[in-house]
Amino acid sequence: MDYVKVQVRAADEFAKAGVDAMLSDSENLRLLPDGQGEAPDVFVVVVDGVVERSTFALLRQYQRDNGRVSTRVVLVAERFRAEDLLVAIECGVTALLSRGELKEGTLASAVLAVSRGAALIPYRLQGILLDQIAQLRSQVLGPAGLTLCGFETRERDVLQLISEGYQTDEIAEKLTYSEGTVKNVLYGLMNRLRLNTRSQAVAYAMRAGVI
Template identity: 75%
Template sequence: MDVKVLVHAADEIGEAGVKAMLTGHEQLHVVPDEPGCRPDVLVVAVDGVVGTSTFALLRRSGAGESRGGPRAVLVADRFKSEDLLLAVECGVAALLSRQELKEGTLASAVVAVSRGAALMPYRLQGILLDQISRLRSQVLAPAGLTLSGIETRERDVLQLIAEGYQTDEIAVRLACSVGTVKNVLYGLMDRLQLNSRSHAVAYAMRAGVI
């Protein structure tokens, strides 16, 4: 599989060095930064600590977008723990420290990311999980939302559908009208582009919601 890689670095010398690390790998094809270029992976190398300009670059590139945006590999000297969620939101799938890069490390990371893997230093993994937990408990749960994007009322309806209840029975169990149940289902399926109740239930099961 030919993986198209676009490289951004702080300066021309740094960019040339990053490209040199990737050029020898048979699966990787470094592409130029031109209009219409659609890379599979974006590699961003930063001098020092990651800042707002880096996240702005990632957003402009479309990294992390659901419709064909590239996944991103971010190489830097230091990462601020408070920026981890923002990095994930901006499509970063791998965080690599410049000091820890060895021959073949970057190329292997790019190939892994192109296949759907995510890479992060161990010390940051626990921090990210703690941040996600706080996001869920302090922001999403009070608003009736879950990390999957499914609202708690939608989750309740899907759980009952999975257990075999009909619409009128669900309305009784949730103390609401049949119309409310139908509206909840329609809103969910329209938002997530699901084509049936069974599709919605399968989505929720894959997301671990029910």
């Protein structure tokens, strides 16, 4: 059986003992002790009250120390501030759970769901998060010529035309760029993403939903 490896960090020993007890009942989970070199699949952080800056500092330090992009974070707190949502996501949080709503089996089920790729965010925060992302796109990324997918808008435009069969000179004419600019856009994109051909760049953009 493949176990989901879990590491727990709590505000105090009593909270940690309670969380460990909740998770140890699941035969699909294996708890890792603090300080063990083995990296967990899911990192559970339990805080008292509202989430503070120190929690995000802990998560950022954890990311730096482990360097494991695949490690997912479950954050358990009394309540969450709407203004912290984007910061939490930036720190790798994929599940927000209220301490007051935890019941027997709830936490273990959440950890298993997160390990399989699920994201768990309270309904009341989902709409707020979408509004924040839209605001980020319109006020920060858009004016800088960027998209949410990490592509520049001109990279997206060039790749779109390549996917439609246009050549470099035709793309330059349509976008009112010089041919050199089109080539530089492609070179920068392919170098950043470590792609070798235009076809690979188009395929990458299609998988990312950019075009």
